[in-house]
Amino acid sequence: MSAKAADLGEAASRPVYGMIDIDHLSKRYQDILALDEVTLEIHPGEIFGLLGPNGAGKTTLIKILTGLARPTRGHVRINGFDVVRQPLEVKKLIGVSPQEINLDKELTAYENLLIYGKLHQVPDLQARIEELLALAELTQRADHPVRDFSGGMQRRLLMVRAIMSRPRVLFLDEPTVGLDPQVRRSLWDLITQFKASGLTVLLTTHYIEEAEILCDRVGILNRGRLIALDTPEALKARTGGYTVESLRNGRRHYAFFQDREEAQRCALSEAQGVTIRRVNLEDVFLRLTGESLGGKAEA
Amino acid sequence: MNWYPIFLREILIFERRLLRLGYVVSALLMPLLYLLAFGLGLGRQVSIGAGTYLDYLLPGLIAMSSMINSYTWVANGLTMGRLYFHTFQVYVQAPVSPAAIVWGEVASGVVRGLFSSVILLVLGFLIGSRLSLNLMFFLALGVNCLLFAALGVVVGMRAKSHEDTANFSNFFIMPMAFFSGTFFPIAKMPWALRVMVRCLPLTHTNDLLRSPDWNGGALASLGILVAYSAVSLVLAVFLVARYSE
Numbered sequence: 299m300s301a302k303a304a305d306l307g308e309a310a311s312r313p314v315y316g317m318i319d320i321d322h323l324s325k326r327y328q329d330i331l332a333l334d335e336v337t338l339e340i341h342p343g344e345i346f347g348l349l350g351p352n353g354a355g356k357t358t359l360i361k362i363l364t365g366l367a368r369p370t371r372g373h374v375r376i377n378g379f380d381v382v383r384q385p386l387e388v389k390k391l392i393g394v395s396p397q398e399i400n401l402d403k404e405l406t407a408y409e410n411l412l413i414y415g416k417l418h419q420v421p422d423l424q425a426r427i428e429e430l431l432a433l434a435e436l437t438q439r440a441d442h443p444v445r446d447f448s449g450g451m452q453r454r455l456l457m458v459r460a461i462m463s464r465p466r467v468l469f470l471d472e473p474t475v476g477l478d479p480q481v482r483r484s485l486w487d488l489i490t491q492f493k494a495s496g497l498t499v500l501l502t503t504h505y506i507e508e509a510e511i512l513c514d515r516v517g518i519l520n521r522g523r524l525i526a527l528d529t530p531e532a533l534k535a536r537t538g539g540y541t542v543e544s545l546r547n548g549r550r551h552y553a554f555f556q557d558r559e560e561a562q563r564c565a566l567s568e569a570q571g572v573t574i575r576r577v578n579l580e581d582v583f584l585r586l587t588g589e590s591l592g593g594k595a596e597a
Numbered sequence: 598m599n600w601y602p603i604f605l606r607e608i609l610i611f612e613r614r615l616l617r618l619g620y621v622v623s624a625l626l627m628p629l630l631y632l633l634a635f636g637l638g639l640g641r642q643v644s645i646g647a648g649t650y651l652d653y654l655l656p657g658l659i660a661m662s663s664m665i666n667s668y669t670w671v672a673n674g675l676t677m678g679r680l681y682f683h684t685f686q687v688y689v690q691a692p693v694s695p696a697a698i699v700w701g702e703v704a705s706g707v708v709r710g711l712f713s714s715v716i717l718l719v720l721g722f723l724i725g726s727r728l729s730l731n732l733m734f735f736l737a738l739g740v741n742c743l744l745f746a747a748l749g750v751v752v753g754m755r756a757k758s759h760e761d762t763a764n765f766s767n768f769f770i771m772p773m774a775f776f777s778g779t780f781f782p783i784a785k786m787p788w789a790l791r792v793m794v795r796c797l798p799l800t801h802t803n804d805l806l807r808s809p810d811w812n813g814g815a816l817a818s819l820g821i822l823v824a825y826s827a828v829s830l831v832l833a834v835f836l837v838a839r840y841s842e
Contacts, residue, residue: 361842364690365689365690366686366689366690366840366841366842367841367842368841386692386694387692389690389691389692390692392690394690396683396686398682398683400682400683400684400686400687401684402606402609402610402684403682404610404613404614405606405609405610405613409609412605413602413605413606413609414602414687414691416599416601416602416605417599417602417603417687417688417691417692417693418691418692419599419692
């Protein structure tokens with residue numbers, strides 16, 4: 299009786315975890331607070347986008363989630379496992395496509411996948427490698443050294459390598475940085491396929507379009523703080539419907555309006571370089587911080 | 598312990614570089630230069646103990662070359678992989694233990710060290726040197742490679758730049774190569790220096806490669822090498838385990 303009651307009590311008091319649970323997470327590097335009390339829950343099966351300018355803390359957050367960096371304060375759990383105390387359990391669940399292309403350039407595409415597969419003890423490795431080479435459209439180039447590949451090919455290889463061990467959670471840190479629009483779109487298709495297979499994806503980007511097209515929810519990081527968290531639509535709706543962008547004394551100015559007529563009235567009063575457009579996630583960031591994702595601007 | 602993938606990667610990269618023209622020459626150039634310059638040049642006019650200078654020099658060069666090759670590849674590979682190519686991060690993000698990472702790296706360092714030793718051995722025999730090769734010789738050689746590969750992991754994990762590994766090499770590895778009885782017997786050194794040199798691991802490797810006997814002195818030397826290796830391995834695993842960016 300008492301044992302049963304204790305069991306029930308434990309089950310009742312155990313918190314219900316999301317796929318990724320970030321709880322008051324801070325990371326300090328000497329004088330810089332890279333992450334400041336970030337709390338966030340990412341649901342199973344969603345594509346979650348972390349948006350923010352360079353240096354906002356996106357990569358630091360991914361490093362902590364994937365065991366590359368230790369938090370200064372706070373806790374992180376992936377599928378209920380603590381990343382600091384149960385690192386091996388966590389690493390069995392995750393796949394990472396980092397910002398830097400960290401493939402072995404001297405080795406072939408096949409060898410890169412082979413080593414990664416053995417590291418993660420992937421069953422039926424040969425079949426899995428062939429499957430992934432096909433998915434990355436690299437079957438013909440399997441035995442070529444990666445250094446001869448284009449940027450897009452290297453990114454595709456990096457991304458399929460990340461899903462090799464059939465992870466539950468996939469981390470994509472700036473997956474399309476520096477690629478031309480066509481290649482970027484082909485990678486978006488790949489990410490959409492990942493989502494269809496039930497993967498939870500955490501993606502960092504500073505491309506607005508990428509976040510709007512791919513993500514179910516978006517978190518905006520600025521100077522280590524999570525300053526907004528919602529669906530892209532809800533974030534935009536809160537900012538307004540339309541943006542009037544104008545040029546005054548060589549500087550860009552932005553004004554946000556709920557309806558189009560109001561925006562047009564405002565636009566007519568501006569002297570030069572005026573555009574009216576629908577609010578995007580960049581505007582959300584601008585409204586919240588007074589800065590654009592790429593640098594200073596005035597709202 | 599899943600160390601094999603780490604070893605496999607290092608060996609595949611090693612193999613690629615071996616196929617590159619000039620690699621073998623550049624990796625082995627220094628010991629070869631010493632062998633030719635000292636062994637055939639100076640050595641013709643010098644004799645140490647009963648044998649020729651070449652017989653004295655060859656085990657020393659093998660010890661030195663195995664040390665440099667085991668150490669340099671591991672230390673440079675880790676430093677570059679950690680700081681510039683970010684390939685080390687793939688290991689850290691994989692479900693493998695710190696000990697597996699260290700063991701994979703060290704095993705690849707041992708292979709590289711032994712590879713250079715074998716080339717020197719063959720060359721030495723071709724130019725007429727005689728060595729007594731027995732189990733103790735290869736045991737000492739293997740432990741020497743293990744020790745310096747483990748030290749390579751320690752330096753590779755601590756280095757903040759490529760220069761750091763080179764500095765450690767210039768201030769520790771190279772002086773040790775010269776003072777541990779590689780080129781001349783330490784018996785003729787001043788007393789204080791001799792005590793210092795006795796503490797250096799390479800001195801014991803040199804002793805063992807020159808007279809690979811199973812007596813008390815040799816076993817003590819082997820014990821010292823094993824102790825140094827154990828400390829280096831533990832330190833290496835500790836540094837990998839607390840790796841944080």
